[in-house]
Amino acid sequence: MSGKKNKPINLQELTDEEKVKYEIAEELGLLDKVMADGWRSxxxxxxxxxxGLITKKKREKEKK
Incomplete structure (x- = not known):
């Protein structure tokens, strides 16, 4: 495994980019899987x- 510890994720301490990633995972119904077993799952x-959805959201944001 990687050097990262399996520490609980505090959704309030995430960067904007990380928040988007978690929001998209939630929209796709994958957040529970990620929270239980990590992104590697x-x-x-x-x-x-x-x-792909992160890229799409970034492009939409840049157009504004």
Whole structure:
């Protein structure tokens, strides 16, 4: 495993970018899986979907 500790995630202490990532995971119904088993528990398809939606949101934000 990586050097990161399995510490509880405080959703109030996340950066804006991390918040978007968690919001998208929630929208896709993956947040419970992430909270229980971490980001590594997601399939490449699920991870790619989250990444694609993050990119889409960033582009929409830049247009404003």
């Amino acid at each position: 997601l399939s490449s398809k699920e991870t790619g979907r989250i990444g």
